[in-house]
Amino acid sequence: MNHDFREELKTLGLKATPRRLAILQALAGSSIYLSAEEVWAKVKEGSREAGLPTIYRNLEELAAGGLLSKVLHPDRKLYYYLCQNKGHHHHFVCIACRRVEDIGTCALDAISREIRETFRGKVLSHTFQVEGLCEDCCHKEEIKDR
Amino acid sequence: MNHDFREELKTLGLKATPRRLAILQALAGSSIYLSAEEVWAKVKEGSREAGLPTIYRNLEELAAGGLLSKVLHPDRKLYYYLCQNKGHHHHFVCIACRRVEDIGTCALDAISREIRETFRGKVLSHTFQVEGLCEDCCHKEEIKDR
DNA sequence: GATTTAAATAAAAATGGTTTCTATTTACGA
DNA sequence: TCGTAAATAGAAACCATTTTTATTTAAATC
Numbered sequence: 001m002n003h004d005f006r007e008e009l010k011t012l013g014l015k016a017t018p019r020r021l022a023i024l025q026a027l028a029g030s031s032i033y034l035s036a037e038e039v040w041a042k043v044k045e046g047s048r049e050a051g052l053p054t055i056y057r058n059l060e061e062l063a064a065g066g067l068l069s070k071v072l073h074p075d076r077k078l079y080y081y082l083c084q085n086k087g088h089h090h091h092f093v094c095i096a097c098r099r100v101e102d103i104g105t106c107a108l109d110a111i112s113r114e115i116r117e118t119f120r121g122k123v124l125s126h127t128f129q130v131e132g133l134c135e136d137c138c139h140k141e142e143i144k145d146r
Numbered sequence: 147m148n149h150d151f152r153e154e155l156k157t158l159g160l161k162a163t164p165r166r167l168a169i170l171q172a173l174a175g176s177s178i179y180l181s182a183e184e185v186w187a188k189v190k191e192g193s194r195e196a197g198l199p200t201i202y203r204n205l206e207e208l209a210a211g212g213l214l215s216k217v218l219h220p221d222r223k224l225y226y227y228l229c230q231n232k233g234h235h236h237h238f239v240c241i242a243c244r245r246v247e248d249i250g251t252c253a254l255d256a257i258s259r260e261i262r263e264t265f266r267g268k269v270l271s272h273t274f275q276v277e278g279l280c281e282d283c284c285h286k287e288e289i290k291d292r
Numbered sequence: 293g294a295t296t297t298a299a300a301t302a303a304a305a306a307t308g309g310t311t312t313c314t315a316t317t318t319a320c321g322a
Numbered sequence: 323t324c325g326t327a328a329a330t331a332g333a334a335a336c337c338a339t340t341t342t343t344a345t346t347t348a349a350a351t352c
Contacts, residue, residue, distance in 0.1 A: 015348055017300065036339085051302050056339065058300090072218060076310090077338065161319055163329065182310080197331050202310065204329090222339090223309065 003028060005067075012065035019043065019051070023058050024067070024082065032098040033071050033081035073098075149174060151213075158211035165189070165197070169204050170213070170228065178244040179217050179227035219244075 005024045006016045014020065026042035027034060034042075040055045059080050063070040071079040081100050151170045152162040160166065172188035173180060180188075186201045205226050209216040217225040227246050 015299065017348070019301075053303085053340070054301055072220070072222065074218070076218065076222060076224075078222075161328065163319070165330075199311070199332085200330055 008067055012061075012067065014061060014065070019054060020058055020062075023055065023062070027068065027080060027082035030082075031100070033069075033073075033079040033100055034098075035077055035079050039080065154213055158208075158213065160207060160211070165200060166204055166208075169201065169208070173214065173226060173228040176228075177246070179215075179219075179225040179246055180244075181223055181225050185226065 005021060009016045009020060022043045023039055026039050030042075036052065036055050036059055039059065040052050043055065059068065059070075059078075062068045063080060067082070069081045069083050071081060073079050079098065083100070151167060155162045155166060168189045169185055172185050176188075182198065182201050182205055185205065186198050189201065205214065205216075205224075208214045209226060213228070215227045215229050217227060219225050225244065229246070
């Protein structure tokens, strides 16, 4: 642990500023996903300065670069999580404590079984949504390049 | 079409007010999911009066009762959809035009294949999230009854 | 090590979807 | 028809997030 993220930031074309490193440290040390405000609180413990909008922008950049996962929680707030597992996978999230756990498979039935057996948690709901462009929109000029 | 929803409303223990019936009619006549404001616009065409907060409250009640599906769009706004298909199934949603199409299966690979073949659309991303309570939270008194 | 410059930042203010509040009106069982 | 709890309109508040602008900083170049 206490991994240095300078290399990853360089790959993304982002400068290794103290703020950015602090944000990544804060998320690396958390087993639950965090809101921008919670990251802000953790980062402030170190340096004395504020700057919540900077946190928002940085989290967005890091998520866009793939370094962070972004979670749109049912409370409609955005949360962020630094996942060690780099391959394609899905998450089990606890809506009470916001813990994130990796799910190793992609089949719904298997997932439900695995969750019951492995995490012994209670599955209240799941959402599965495929996003993209329907055939018609694929052919519209103004949105072709998404 | 032009189905009367009085019976369904009664089942939910909700009065069949003109406002509610208009909301359901508006959604029944739409093949895309609608924002509260869009429902509001459609409802206003009939009666002259306003009441956006009432729209929000009604949409929430109808979704809670299972009469409407609620979609948390990537733009972080809430949208609503009246789906004829009552069984458990998932949706393909176009992020450009917000069209909703039913997906008849639950396996990720099959879904991807079916979408490519059936809708001939472009899959840009998918989210799959299982929500519930982890083992620890299951045992906490204050959240046991969720 | 000093210089340079585009990138990153802090702080305040604005934004906008949603919710709350309160007084009034309405649907519908008795 | 009447009585009452439920539903509504309108205004105002809420609050996570974004925008704006002036300032500071990281790090490439000399």
